[in-house]
Amino acid sequence: MxxxxxxxxxxxxxxxxxxxxxxxxxxxxxxxxxxxxxxxxxxxxxxxxxxxxxxxxxxxxxxxxxxxxxxxxxxxxxxxxxxxxxxxxxxxxxxxxxxxxxxxxxGNLDMKMSKIALLKKEFDIFTMFKDETMAQLIKRYCHLLYEMKRLGIDKQEYEYIDKLVDSLSDEWETFIMI
Structure with missing residues (x-):
């Protein structure tokens, strides 16, 4: 147990x-x-x-x-x-x-709407930090998606994939093309 x-x-x-x-x-x-x-x-x-x-x-x-x-x-x-x-x-x-x-x-409705707007903006500008590992990036990304789902923000699957791929640094470009 x-x-x-x-x-x-x-x-x-x-x-x-x-x-x-x-x-x-x-x-x-x-x-x-x-x-x-x-x-x-x-x-x-x-x-x-x-x-x-x-x-x-x-x-x-x-x-x-x-x-x-x-x-x-x-x-x-x-x-x-x-x-x-x-x-x-x-x-x-x-x-x-x-x-x-x-x-x-x-929370109250205004607070919820504010959180939703903030999460949408965070999703739009999401990118990989300098010296960030792939594991750290994935962890941050999953947390962002979890928060978005929790507040009812839903996007198409291709939008999630595109955002993750676009957030990767230039050194990943070869792997992405393959």
């Missing part, structure tokens, strides 16, 4: 897209019922006076839902870096935390 059963940690918001998939899979494998707390908003049951039940007074039917919510909250607290968790705007339920993470990642 080893690291495949280790809870994925969200240490930077930039890592959210890949973390979210890993976290969802992890929770569904370890405790599928807990994942339901993310999908369905939890409403704290109240007694006749309109106040929260004490733990010993929670109706039998609500105990399983309450327990599911608490298990999921525990997983969130373990998986999300404290500083990230603090900056999320949520109402305390697991569903609202997941939505806050999603909204934080997406």
């Amino acid at each position: 080893g690291t495949s059963m280790k809870l994925p940690k969200l240490l930077r918001m930039e890592d959210y897209p890949s973390w979210a998939d890993k976290f969802e899979t992890y929770v569904q494998v370890v405790n599928y019922n807990a994942w339901e707390a993310v999908e369905v908003e939890y409403i704290i049951p109240h007694n006749k006076n309109g106040t929260n039940y004490r733990l010993s007074q929670i109706p039998e039917g609500d105990k399983a839902i309450f327990l599911r919510e608490k298990k999921m909250m525990n997983l969130f607290q373990q998986a999300i870096k404290f500083e990230i968790f603090q900056m999320l705007q949520h109402i305390g339920s697991c569903h609202s935390i997941w939505e806050a993470l999603l909204n934080k990642d997406k």
Whole structure:
């Protein structure tokens, strides 16, 4: 089992897209019922006076839902870096935390449009740096494509190929012609 059963940690918001998939899979494998707390908003049951039940007074039917919510909250607290968790705007339920993470990642519309424009420009001017190895170039290029796909920027396959070939330095010209 080893690291495949280790809870994925969200240490930077930039890592959210890949973390979210890993976290969802992890929770569904370890405790599928807990994942339901993310999908369905939890409403704290109240007694006749309109106040929260004490733990010993929670109706039998609500105990399983309450327990599911608490298990999921525990997983969130373990998986999300404290500083990230603090900056999320949520109402305390697991569903609202997941939505806050999603909204934080997406950002507002203006920010997203700005990111898209920046990535398009970066793609247009992408080129190989002096003294850069092919491995470094490919790594940068793949990261750029990943970010573009994440934000919904899609190009034709030939555009991706042409950009990569055009970005190579002159010493690669012979290989390209062949």
